[in-house]
Amino acid sequence: MRYYKISDNTIRRLPRYLRTLEKLREQGETRISSYGLGQLLGIGSSRIRQDLSHFGTFGVQGYGYSVTALRDAISKVLGMDHKFSAVLVGCGNIGKALLCNFDFAACGINLMTGFDVSSEVVGTTHNGIEIKSMEELDCYLTENHIDLAVLCVPKEVAVSTADILTRNGIKAIWNFTNIDIIEPGSQILVENVHFSDSLLALSYYLSETIMD
Amino acid sequence: MRYYKISDNTIRRLPRYLRTLEKLREQGETRISSYGLGQLLGIGSSRIRQDLSHFGTFGVQGYGYSVTALRDAISKVLGMDHKFSAVLVGCGNIGKALLCNFDFAACGINLMTGFDVSSEVVGTTHNGIEIKSMEELDCYLTENHIDLAVLCVPKEVAVSTADILTRNGIKAIWNFTNIDIIEPGSQILVENVHFSDSLLALSYYLSETIMD
Numbered sequence: 001m002r003y004y005k006i007s008d009n010t011i012r013r014l015p016r017y018l019r020t021l022e023k024l025r026e027q028g029e030t031r032i033s034s035y036g037l038g039q040l041l042g043i044g045s046s047r048i049r050q051d052l053s054h055f056g057t058f059g060v061q062g063y064g065y066s067v068t069a070l071r072d073a074i075s076k077v078l079g080m081d082h083k084f085s086a087v088l089v090g091c092g093n094i095g096k097a098l099l100c101n102f103d104f105a106a107c108g109i110n111l112m113t114g115f116d117v118s119s120e121v122v123g124t125t126h127n128g129i130e131i132k133s134m135e136e137l138d139c140y141l142t143e144n145h146i147d148l149a150v151l152c153v154p155k156e157v158a159v160s161t162a163d164i165l166t167r168n169g170i171k172a173i174w175n176f177t178n179i180d181i182i183e184p185g186s187q188i189l190v191e192n193v194h195f196s197d198s199l200l201a202l203s204y205y206l207s208e209t210i211m212d
Numbered sequence: 213m214r215y216y217k218i219s220d221n222t223i224r225r226l227p228r229y230l231r232t233l234e235k236l237r238e239q240g241e242t243r244i245s246s247y248g249l250g251q252l253l254g255i256g257s258s259r260i261r262q263d264l265s266h267f268g269t270f271g272v273q274g275y276g277y278s279v280t281a282l283r284d285a286i287s288k289v290l291g292m293d294h295k296f297s298a299v300l301v302g303c304g305n306i307g308k309a310l311l312c313n314f315d316f317a318a319c320g321i322n323l324m325t326g327f328d329v330s331s332e333v334v335g336t337t338h339n340g341i342e343i344k345s346m347e348e349l350d351c352y353l354t355e356n357h358i359d360l361a362v363l364c365v366p367k368e369v370a371v372s373t374a375d376i377l378t379r380n381g382i383k384a385i386w387n388f389t390n391i392d393i394i395e396p397g398s399q400i401l402v403e404n405v406h407f408s409d410s411l412l413a414l415s416y417y418l419s420e421t422i423m424d
Binding site: 012042079080082093101106148172195196198200201202208209210 | 220221223224226227228230231254289290291292294296304305306308309310312313314315318319320321359360383384386401403405406407408409410411412413414415416417418419420421422
């Protein structure tokens with residue numbers, strides 16, 4: 001396992017900080033204290049100061065953080081300035097939902113094209129993104145430098161599709177298949193999206209209210 | 213803000229424990245040590261022991277946890293035995309993806325019906341779930357006891373639809389709209405699903421590999 005300088009817990013709080021800072025900016029706020037940010041996020045201000053201390057000195061005692069400077073610093077830490085290139089593989093319901101509604105550019109991701117097996121979908125364009133035939137995937141990946149793949153294919157072909165991706169130099173997979181696609185110890189980065197995690201957290205809090 | 217006995221961080225690790233235990237059970241494993249569970253999850257064994265200590269004594273020193281007993285205990289803590297009833301509101305791409313591919317029952321959720329405005333969708337059935345007209349939503353909620361709503365409507369109608377839900381006794385909303393649907397201080401539980409959070413974490417780890 002690689003050693004990362006910043007803990008995974010901190011990394012996973014950063015997108016929430018980013019969203020909150022973006023909202024503050026839209027509201028015209030220019031500065032925010034760690035206490036204020038903590039109140040908005042339900043996180044203790046000492047944890048926030050500790051998280052943000054990884055990225056240099058933004059806060060000034062009694063004066064708080066500059067909203068835009070902190071937002072820019074966090075987006076840089078999250079690699080958003082790299083403009084990673086991506087393909088979306090599998091344009092069924094979830095793939096199409098991402099194509100039509102998800103703002104890849106806002107995450108610093110340059111979505112290049114989609115791939116699907118269905119002749120009804122191949123050749124169509126969603127949000128300016130063309131869907132190519134899955135048969136072209138292999139060839140496309142060898143001819144283009146693509147960093148990341150969004151994997152939305154059916155479970156049955158998840159592993160075989162992931163094989164094509166990794167064989168062709170894809171370094172990171174955003175995995176919506178609910179399948180373990182990579183052998184343990186692989187160097188490929190995989191971020192599994194498990195919808196159930198958040199539903200079960202909601203279920204917990206709902207059951208708590210019933211017990212009150 | 214309500215006081216919950218178990219920290220939110222712990223709650224959000226439990227679904228991951230559950231998934232891992234389920235996988236172990238499928239592999240025929242009957243016992244697992246906190247160290248073994250930690251290795252599988254990339255979490256320290258002391259944190260695991262601390263997390264699980266909230267739910268009674270399952271572990272036996274040098275003997276580990278019973279896989280099924282621990283799985284059952286965690287699923288109970290997560291409220292999965294309550295069989296909460298749910299409706300899905302908005303059957304566009306993301307709504308349809310959830311209807312067709314997401315296993316609500318496996319999360320202990322009893323999905324009753326879906327609602328949509330499109331005449332092409334109303335009356336169709338996906339995975340045994342009938343889609344009703346959005347015009348029936350108000351009436352349906354007053355006539356049926358529904359605990360939870362899955363909100364997948366377009367951004368423009370997110371707040372107004374959430375109003376209908378909460379006015380009619382919905383206590384929890386699983387929110388896919390990327391919009392803040394509830395005023396601060398509301399008693400309604402909202403779990404916001406932000407796809408960008410996991411993509412940005414992946415982007416961070418990808419940018420780390422490039423800097424190596």
